[in-house]
Amino acid sequence: MAVSHAAPSGYLERPKPSGLADVIDIILDKGLVIDAYVRVSLIGIEILTIDARIVIASVDTYLRFAEAVGRLNIAEEDGSQGLPELLEGMTESGARSKTKGAVEGLKDTLGIGGGDDDDDEGREKPKRRRTSAQRSRRRDEGDE
Amino acid sequence: MSEVHVYGIVRAGDGRPVEDPNVRRVVHREVAALVSDIDRGGLLASSVLRTHWRVLEEAASNATVLPVRFGTVMADDRAVVEQYLEPLHDELASGLAEMDGKVQLTLKGTYREDALMAGIVARSRAIDRLRSEVEKLPEAAAYYKRIELGQLVAAEVEATRERDTQHVLQQLEPLAITVRAEAQSTLKAAFNLAFLVDRSRVDKFSGAVATLRRDVRDWIDLRYVGPLPPYSFTGDRVDPGAAAWA
Numbered sequence: 001m002a003v004s005h006a007a008p009s010g011y012l013e014r015p016k017p018s019g020l021a022d023v024i025d026i027i028l029d030k031g032l033v034i035d036a037y038v039r040v041s042l043i044g045i046e047i048l049t050i051d052a053r054i055v056i057a058s059v060d061t062y063l064r065f066a067e068a069v070g071r072l073n074i075a076e077e078d079g080s081q082g083l084p085e086l087l088e089g090m091t092e093s094g095a096r097s098k099t100k101g102a103v104e105g106l107k108d109t110l111g112i113g114g115g116d117d118d119d120d121e122g123r124e125k126p127k128r129r130r131t132s133a134q135r136s137r138r139r140d141e142g143d144e
Numbered sequence: 145m146s147e148v149h150v151y152g153i154v155r156a157g158d159g160r161p162v163e164d165p166n167v168r169r170v171v172h173r174e175v176a177a178l179v180s181d182i183d184r185g186g187l188l189a190s191s192v193l194r195t196h197w198r199v200l201e202e203a204a205s206n207a208t209v210l211p212v213r214f215g216t217v218m219a220d221d222r223a224v225v226e227q228y229l230e231p232l233h234d235e236l237a238s239g240l241a242e243m244d245g246k247v248q249l250t251l252k253g254t255y256r257e258d259a260l261m262a263g264i265v266a267r268s269r270a271i272d273r274l275r276s277e278v279e280k281l282p283e284a285a286a287y288y289k290r291i292e293l294g295q296l297v298a299a300e301v302e303a304t305r306e307r308d309t310q311h312v313l314q315q316l317e318p319l320a321i322t323v324r325a326e327a328q329s330t331l332k333a334a335f336n337l338a339f340l341v342d343r344s345r346v347d348k349f350s351g352a353v354a355t356l357r358r359d360v361r362d363w364i365d366l367r368y369v370g371p372l373p374p375y376s377f378t379g380d381r382v383d384p385g386a387a388a389w390a
Contacts, residue, residue, distance in 0.1 A: 013354030015370035030375035031213035062294025
């Protein structure tokens, strides 16, 4: 995947205003802890905390990495399918939910970043979710 | 009476930093907690999370705010004062003074997986060799070899992360007041760094991010988010100012 966009002239780097999808991992476990506090019981929160644990040193992870280098090999040799497509297939299906990442899991759980976030994030402007839609146009990215 | 959800702490003198009529201030001397009534039954985490995020974003754009951890609920306004604002008044006041004029900028790097894997295979003969072996075996027979291969790759990914993180820190840390490395949330994550930056230096910092983006564009996608309330710098009272990365 030969991505070589030149930055548009006059392009000015700016931090993007946060959308919930960008900061959800930050919000969930950051901030002042009040000693006497009660953590509210919210529907969905148990799932959130379970999803937030990602195990790097796991068999799942190793198999996924092995698959990643293996796919690379196939793509190099037969050339019939471009590498980006193969990798995408892997990202979408090969990566089991356990290894797809806490944040993606959280977004799924919360239903944000899935296309139904527009009403809720209407005030944010240009930047957007990391959605499956975005993942599937990864090849076009890189100018961001 | 219903309980109260606590969003964050602001200076009493800064007035009302949030327009939402459901959010009120519980004031005690120089500090105030932003709270709203909450009814426990049937609350959806997603909606409370959104409110939490919005209240803090709005508060941060109008005042200095210390975020309180999401999901914090206290019995009532009196409990907020007696169990929190009163006993920790001075600490909260100095925490607010410390965060004055500072913002959090978060930079997340995600590897382009193909570039990452191609680099690893090119650098490690052991991985390249094992990869060919695995390829020749039937899938079931290669199970343990695949795990072994994955372990080698995982170690290389880790080493690559370490290198790339150091590179980013070299470029950006001098422009920040402090930095924290946050947990990686996906296997493709390269780094997740929270920088506390003086408002007056945000443009300079952004310039450095632009340079960095060009440096790493072939193998890392960058997400640069902010300005945020100082979520990552208000959590631990234990060791303030110390870099959390090591």
